[in-house]
Amino acid sequence: MSGFHTHALYRHEHSALHGLPSQVKIVSLVLFVGAVVATPRDVLWPFAIHAALLIVAVSIARIPFSFMAKRLVIELPFVLFAVLMPFIGTGERTTVLGVSLSIAGLWGAWTILVKGTLGLGASVLMAATTEIPDILEGFERLRFPKLVTAIAGFMVRYLDVIIGELRRMRVAMTARGYDPSWIGQAGPIASSAGSLFVRSYERGERVHRAMLARGYTGAMPVFERVTVSARDWLTGMAIPGLAWVVAIVSWVVR
Amino acid sequence: MSTPALEVRDLSYSYPDGRRALDAADFHIHPGERVALLGANGAGKTTLVLHLNGILRPSSGTVRVAGLEVTDDNLREIRRRVGLVFQDPDDQLFMPTVRRDVAFGPANFEVGGEELDRRVRGALEAVGMEDAIDRAPHHLSLGERKRVAVATVLAMEPEILVLDEPSSNLDPAGRRELAKMLDTLDITMLLVTHDLAYAQALCRRVMIMNHGRIVADGPTEHVLADRPLLAKNRL
Numbered sequence: 364m365s366g367f368h369t370h371a372l373y374r375h376e377h378s379a380l381h382g383l384p385s386q387v388k389i390v391s392l393v394l395f396v397g398a399v400v401a402t403p404r405d406v407l408w409p410f411a412i413h414a415a416l417l418i419v420a421v422s423i424a425r426i427p428f429s430f431m432a433k434r435l436v437i438e439l440p441f442v443l444f445a446v447l448m449p450f451i452g453t454g455e456r457t458t459v460l461g462v463s464l465s466i467a468g469l470w471g472a473w474t475i476l477v478k479g480t481l482g483l484g485a486s487v488l489m490a491a492t493t494e495i496p497d498i499l500e501g502f503e504r505l506r507f508p509k510l511v512t513a514i515a516g517f518m519v520r521y522l523d524v525i526i527g528e529l530r531r532m533r534v535a536m537t538a539r540g541y542d543p544s545w546i547g548q549a550g551p552i553a554s555s556a557g558s559l560f561v562r563s564y565e566r567g568e569r570v571h572r573a574m575l576a577r578g579y580t581g582a583m584p585v586f587e588r589v590t591v592s593a594r595d596w597l598t599g600m601a602i603p604g605l606a607w608v609v610a611i612v613s614w615v616v617r
Numbered sequence: 618m619s620t621p622a623l624e625v626r627d628l629s630y631s632y633p634d635g636r637r638a639l640d641a642a643d644f645h646i647h648p649g650e651r652v653a654l655l656g657a658n659g660a661g662k663t664t665l666v667l668h669l670n671g672i673l674r675p676s677s678g679t680v681r682v683a684g685l686e687v688t689d690d691n692l693r694e695i696r697r698r699v700g701l702v703f704q705d706p707d708d709q710l711f712m713p714t715v716r717r718d719v720a721f722g723p724a725n726f727e728v729g730g731e732e733l734d735r736r737v738r739g740a741l742e743a744v745g746m747e748d749a750i751d752r753a754p755h756h757l758s759l760g761e762r763k764r765v766a767v768a769t770v771l772a773m774e775p776e777i778l779v780l781d782e783p784s785s786n787l788d789p790a791g792r793r794e795l796a797k798m799l800d801t802l803d804i805t806m807l808l809v810t811h812d813l814a815y816a817q818a819l820c821r822r823v824m825i826m827n828h829g830r831i832v833a834d835g836p837t838e839h840v841l842a843d844r845p846l847l848a849k850n851r852l
Contacts, residue, residue, distance in 0.1 A: 496713035496753065516713045523755045524707050569708040576670055576701040577722035577773065578693060584724030586717065586733075 380424035385501030387599035394603035628678035640829035653816030656826035657851035700770030706762035710754035760791035
């Protein structure tokens, strides 16, 4: 695929991970996150291995770590919450450098930080190596309800169109002296939300018409079924498989 | 005479609010013809277009496509035979990729496998957009989206191609490129527009619509030379 029609999360590369069928990557992501969540929080070494596995996957995908770090910024609000937890947590307390901290809060913060970061990192990697239409097709091939994938597809397709409409409405408002920084002018925002809804509804009617004109009868057509080789599945399952081994071993030896 | 590709007989239509949009419109188009339907805004052009494949139903009169009347029973076949290209390609292109969008029509008619692949490639080649096959429609320029919109109906291998205001919003270069591409298509065509230059460049026959009636129908050079007629119909 060519690289000039990318979404912000995607990074064009030619790697084994980019080439893997998207349904394998979806299953692999869900399994990896599952393994991280299932790992007991009071043993540290399994998380180091999970992180190492993720780093290996990122290197295979040839995604720069700076790219990953930038996309991980979305986690910040949760990190903030995690940092607060030891202070506002209740129960048994301990003192670190003269500050009283809740032990349960510390554990909670640790869990959010480590499990959240690993899960998000894996998701960011998936998004960085898979184009949105491929992700949708992947869900379709995993036999997700076609209605759900179709709705997600329409959302992806029309988000830009609707944002464009909103932008034009704002420009038209600004051109007539609208100044959104003044609180008394909140009214026009509300009414523009209303007209945006009406416009989107009308667009929906026109799209439906265009679909009818091309033989749509209420069910999305079936497109080609791509079969995935056993090798692809094996490749895709290697890392989540190892993560599950780590999770299970850590329960046994803890 | 051969069976007309499109035959519209005494077609009338009133909107639910009672406004009469089509008033005994009557014409036919023969296979291989390329005809322009001119009319000012609100003349009833788009309403007529929506009758051609049964999205709207006439209050009275009939529409026949290659001899087949538009009725509930043969709606599917009618929609395969009439390729409608809507004015705004953002309405026409609704799938996440160009490939899927072009495949949508034929896939609805149970075309699959290699044949579907052949149709998708063929249609995109016909409009010069084969390189965009894996791109997302919303990342294409307006001119490119218009071409892909044409490809989405060509892939259904229709009897007649109906284009609603194909040149609207395009810059002069985009208009010329689209006209050049349309000129290469070997298909019966009804071009609905108020762009006189477009009609002149592409069609040998022109019809004028006003208040839901066909008020003029003849060779392009005659109709477009009649200044008073054009002025009377706000063209």
